[in-house]
Amino acid sequence: MFALFVVGMVLGFAAFFAGEWCLLVWLFSRIGGWSRLAQRYAATQQPSGTIYSRQTAELGLMRYRSCLTVGMSPEGLYLKVWPMFRLGHPPLLIPWADVSQPKEVSKFFHQHAEVALGSPPTAVLRLPVQLLDPLRQAQR
Numbered sequence: 001m002f003a004l005f006v007v008g009m010v011l012g013f014a015a016f017f018a019g020e021w022c023l024l025v026w027l028f029s030r031i032g033g034w035s036r037l038a039q040r041y042a043a044t045q046q047p048s049g050t051i052y053s054r055q056t057a058e059l060g061l062m063r064y065r066s067c068l069t070v071g072m073s074p075e076g077l078y079l080k081v082w083p084m085f086r087l088g089h090p091p092l093l094i095p096w097a098d099v100s101q102p103k104e105v106s107k108f109f110h111q112h113a114e115v116a117l118g119s120p121p122t123a124v125l126r127l128p129v130q131l132l133d134p135l136r137q138a139q140r
Contacts, residue, residue: 022087029088032062033123040118043093046080049073050134058112058126070127072138077115079125094118102135 029035052070056063057079067085071078077099080091100116105126113132117123127135 025085026088028062028085031060032064033060034062034089034092036122037092037094037117038088038090041092041094041098043078043080043091046091047071047073047075047078047093049075049078049138051078052131052134055128055131057128058124060123070131072134074138077117077135077138096139099139101139102132104129104132 029038050072052072054066055068055070056065057068057070058064064081064085067082069078069080071080076093076095078091078093081089094117098117098119100121102113102115105112105114107126111129112126113129113135114124114126115135117125
């Protein structure tokens with residue numbers, strides 16, 4: 001009887017944790033602006049081009065630390081998060097016409113590449129400054 005109780009507690013905790021995780025990840029997509037971008041720019045497949053994996057970025061109020069794939073292709077800017085964060089975060093492919101010219105900005109003594117996404121602009125994306133030149137080249 002005690003073993004059944006323990007198994008029930010473990011399964012209950014696992015279900016609770018999974019539910020909380022799903023809710024938080026879904027909320028993050030709303031807070032940062034990913035869900036608004038996904039309404040217009042959801043990607044069905046990964047485009048060809050240069051891929052930078054395990055990138056850290058800020059989208060709106062959310063920070064995606066080392067879990068973002070950034071792609072730069074002739075079709076546009078591609079963004080995808082790791083599968084464990086995917087709920088509410090479908091991959092995005094934003095055409096270059098809807099990506100502002102990248103600029104270098106300083107925030108809390110750190111340099112970032114910053115672009116506005118969407119037409120009209122819906123969210124601001126801050127990427128590592130090392131991606132500034134590749135962004136500029138891909139937009140040409």
